[in-house]
Ligand code: SF4
């Protein structure tokens with residue numbers, strides 16, 4: 065699969081599973097799409113997992129928008145984390161955790177925003193997990209593969225999102 | 240004898256119970272909706288995966304390889320878990336597993352346990368045990384939570400509370416929380432989220448099941464849609480995994496192969512929302528514990544059995560249940576002990592003993608519909624037979640009936656007697672037996688039997704017949720006219736027939752697990768069969784029964800269903816007949832799913848001029864007859880039949896053709912009971928009528 069084909073397949077599957085690709089999308093800048101998301105989702109509080117320059121940009125923007133940064137993860141509107149990889153065939157994001165509280169940002173807040181580097185995209189999600197095998201041939205204690213928002217059909221098969229995990233899964237892809 | 244009487248006494252109450260189930264409109268409608276949705280979704284999602292059979296072969300091979308060396312693989316997993324500071328316990332049985340987990344929970348110092356959906360934990364009846372220790376156990380999967388609060392059992396493997404309407408669900412939560420809850424699935428879900436969120440954050444112990452465990456690298460894989468599993472596993476300070484010995488695979492890629500097929504096959508979803516991989520203590524907070532409990536409970540012993548070993552490949556996708564005509568009719572409350580459906584009979588036998596397993600097994604019709612969707616290539620109907628074989632002291636009445644019908648002499652006398660005393664059509668049996676005739680009439684056996692007639696026509700063996708006909712018991716004693724029609728039809732097509740001495744094919748014996756009798760009959764029939772010459776059948780069930788002799792190394796001549804034989808005989812030529820009508824073909828389960836004959840009957844029928852062929856998925860549904868099943872579980876059998884009849888009505892079918900006398904008995908019984916204007920005919924009769932009585936005959940509409 066060519067790289068472009070891989071990417072478009074990923075987006076297709078990711079959105080079919082209920083995720084929303086925020087960026088890149090048309091001509092809009094990252095600031096524009098994030099601002100829109102904050103408005104549309106009525107986001108007031110957030111937390112962010114990393115301090116790298118790219119996350120700084122997002123952090124600053126949210127601060128400028130007047131959002132409250134909080135460590136009370138269960139009651140947050142938005143959690144922002146890095147996705148360590150993705151599989152195109154199923155539109156799946158890979159999150160790898162060794163320690164710390166970052167994993168809570170993928171599971172507790174109402175909305176989850178993931179940031180994925182384009183080079184971490186593989187065809188099959190298993191390929192995206194493989195690079196995380198460690199020295200002794202072991203894996204880190206917790207890897208979470210996420211395909212769309214949390215959902216259920218347990219009551220009369222009615223589709224409802226946001227049962228225990230996020231109601232909405234947004235994605236920003238950077239190169 | 241005592242067993243037979245006991246069984247017979249139990250039948251009426253059993254029938255009443257089944258009747259109640261099939262008459263529960265909410266349950267029926269809900270099951271129907273779920274299964275239709277999943278089956279359709281599955282078909283759609285499968286398109287993206289390529290050839291299903293290739294997946295089956297791959298999964299089967301991969302899983303068998305792992306099971307073969309499961310001990311070695313688990314040793315590796317254990318070592319890694321312990322190296323990382325977790326604990327690993329192999330529980331020999333349910334009691335040991337419960338006690339171990341109970342101790343872990345008590346040692347945690349707290350008393351709130353949150354749980355993800357886990358059928359393994361249901362197998363060991365973990366919840367009541369933990370509760371008896373004074374612990375509070377909270378199921379966190381929405382469906383499981385509803386069931387838990389309602390104090391009920393799951394009715395479906397994937398959607399456990401499918402039998403409850405949103406109004407009932409709202410009532411369950413209103414009761415639990417002591418305040419009014421609106422009957423809106425969205426609002427209910429949000430309320431449950433809030434309620435359970437508090438509990439997740441407070442919980443002392445989190446218990447989940449696991450779908451697959453890989454040995455290289457050692458890892459535990461859990462798939463859910465709601466995301467409750469990963470919260471159970473990651474939030475509480477004590478994480479407990481409980482899963483079965485059979486869940487092991489060799490490599491991580493193998494685990495991923497299973498997840499490629501699991502959600503697709505299960506509910507028609509490409510991937511579930513969350514696939515979580517755990518490998519050891521996740522120390523995001525100090526002191527977090529990681530405990531693994533692997534349950535044996537009969538599994539390692541089952542691996543030594545050549546047939547039960549096949550059940551160990553099951554990944555619990557539930558596809559076999561979604562397509563099962565019985566499960567669709569009665570659901571998981573009835574067609575289950577803890578494990579559901581036909582595969583559930585095998586699993587119950589492995590983990591819970593034969594008594595319960597036999598109960599589950601007795602509801603299976605053996606139709607084989609499940610075989611077509613199992614990604615792991617598990618021979619479910621054969622497993623059901625095996626359960627019945629092992630549960631020797633159960634189902635005595637059924638066994639007795641089978642022993643009777645399997646002996647030609649006995650059968651002949653019984654049928655002869657019935658033919659003497661019974662009216663031509665029985666539309667109502669007296670007393671509790673009336674259940675049998677509620678939705679179908681019974682016909683009187685026709686006289687005289689087929690063989691004496693055939694011999695009088697000079698068809699005995701060794702008189703130069705090119706083809707041997709195996710008539711089968713039902714043609715012999717019940718519908719000899721079908722045999723006579725076949726003889727005439729073939730004569731007119733220029734085929735010279737001979738008949739052979741016959742015993743029952745043995746299939747009825749097999750289906751109740753009378754394997755000794757089955758072998759005895761097989762040996763006799765093999766001895767009677769003239770070698771080399773094609774063996775022709777008028778009964779798909781007999782053909783399937785005889786085909787199975789190969790399993791025991793029996794050498795068979797080439798076997799032919801009538802449709803196959805005639806098509807081959809005709810070569811490029813068309814069938815010389817004419818029948819103007821809307822015609823449908825009913826595929827007998829044995830023909831299609833056990834013998835794999837799917838195309839010939841339609842091909843042949845479409846060659847008959849004047850035939851307007853009606854096709855559809857319903858043509859392939861089991862009719863619910865299934866030999867003695869119609870007498871053993873009449874309410875279920877009748878419900879399965881209904882679906883077929885509704886189809887005939889909807890499509891305006893005038894003639895229903897098939898190739899199995901047992902199906903004819905069931906279908907005609909139903910059609911006539913309802914007074915439907917449909918003729919049910921054997922293929923032989925239909926073709927003969929199409930050829931007409933004269934040379935260029937055939938049937939015009941106004942002649943019938
Ligand atoms: S053989 Fe038929 S009745 Fe038995 S489990 Fe399979 S689908 Fe159900």
Ligand code: SF4
Nearest residue numbers: 553554556557559613
């Ligand atoms: S028997 Fe096959 S189809 Fe049925 S649940 Fe197991 S794996 Fe799935």
